[in-house]
Amino acid sequence: MTYLITGGAGYIGAHVVRAMTRAGERVVVLDDLSTGVRDRLPQDVAFVAGSYLDRELLDRTIAAHGVTGVVHLAAKKQVGESVEVPLRYYHDNVHGLQVLLQAVVAGGVRRFVFSSSAAVYGMPDVDLVTEDTPCVPLSPYGETKLAGEWLVRAAGRAHGLQTACLRYFNVAGAAAPELADTGVYNLVPLVFEAVSEGRAPRVFGDDYPTPDGTCVRDYIHVADLADAHLAAARLLAGRGAAAAGRDVTVNIGRGRGASVREMVDLIAEVTGHQGPPAEVTARRAGDPARVVASAERAAAELGWRATHDVRDMVTSAWEGWCLRRPGAAEATA
Template sequence: MTYLVTGGAGYIGAHVVRAMVRAGERVVVLDDLSTGLRQRLPSDVPLVEASVLDRAALDRVIAEHGVTGVVHLAAKKRVGESVEVPLRYYHENVHGLQVLLEAVVAGGVGAFVFSSSASVYGMPDGETVTEDTPCAPMSPYGETKLAGEWLVRATARAHGLRTTCLRYFNVAGAAAPELADTGVANLVPMAFERLADGAAPRIFGDDYPTPDGTCVRDYIHVADLADAHLAAARALASGQVRPGADLTVNIGRGEGVSVREMMDVVAEVTGREFTPEVTARRPGDPARVVARADRAARELGWTARRDVREMVASAWAGWPRRDPAPVA
């Protein structure tokens, strides 16, 4: 198999590429480098600098590299931003996926792993969510991920693709310092950025119906997430998923951690004492979303191995600004 990894120079994508290469898989990356970094990639992995909206580039890379499977990670992913600019999110995340799938079908590619999100669930009832929990996304970002799943499954049925949709929960950590998340779309780097500026990290709302009033999430180490992609790709390659069928799985730890609890871990790991600044809720944030990951263990033979402290410590080891001013 030769895999095309879209968005492979991004934070998550680079971890997926490294896991697949170390496992002996052949990989080519397509990334427009809008948020990705070329230096995250191994020197022997080909990089095509292009967007998934560029059909000609997709056709070329599939043909020239003999691509037989795709791992699709390229997408816009900020919940709050998606509320402000929904048209951009639908164009990039849904239309971009459509263009990619058209190239996949035309090129005879047989396997497709789709990067989805727990945001498809919205604000579910119950302590944990299964893959059968009704989906009711609360943001345009979540809507684009759910629409993406629909499009992937419909294409699989119509054209005989073997597909897997991975619903990520909250990603953190780094497998190596050079692969750390240097953006500020996720909670941990957002906290680090505030500390680096000499300010207290923010909590967006403390009046949710949770034990401490802050949002509760299921955090997954990015290295565990990368291993899940490898397991999914191999499940498709082995024929475990039949043509025209889809396997949808939650990728999480099954353990809820509140934002305030995560801030305590950040303070412990960084050695910086602070009292978080509580601000207004962000639009599109549900109170609690925690996975049931039984299906991933059963169908993919995958379970998360790393804990929250390891996530924060590994992220801090790769943070580029580690000498912040004292917190006010």
């Protein structure tokens, strides 16, 4: 088995590469390095610089490396940006996936793991989000992930592919400091940036119907997420020909929520932040009060459960932040 991992030099991708190679799987990484970092990858991992929208490059890569499975992580993924440039998101995330699947079918690849998102659910009004919760995405990003799932399943049924769609929730942490997230888009790095600069972290709304009034989310350690991709790939590899065309769609979360206030307080404790307290501002449009996964189907289908808690996530992410930004720890003391 050889797996093509698109976006393998990215934050999540590099963790998936590490999990799979350490488990003895052969991988080749395709990444255009628009957000990925080549140095995240081990030197002995085959690397192809380029885009998954390049059909000729895909055909050559699949043939040259004897690819038998694909883990598709590459995508545009910023919710706010997707509202501003929806055509680009649909082009890259949906049309690009179509190009990749065409190459997969033409190359005789039979296993496909798709990295989806909890954004497909939109604003669910339930305590625990199951895979049967209605999908009503609120952004073009979420729409492209849901359309991607439809396309993956349709291609699987039509061409005998074994497919898995992983709907992951809020990703944080790092398996090693050098693999830490370099973007500043999500809660944890945004708070890190604020405390490193001596600013008050921002909390968007404290009047939600939750125990402390702030939004509750399900945070998943990126190392656990990587293990889930490995489990999905191995599940598909272990199935016989009779499973052709079957799909597995599962949530990847801890099944436990943490509020924004709890996360800000934990970050202050871990970093030793002594700056101004969090500043509460108006709610952001479209923010649901609570989004927490049911992880039972992932346990049943993949034999997988998360093993890290939110303290693990914050501590490991802070180590990576300090590695990339020397002096950050001193600035919060």
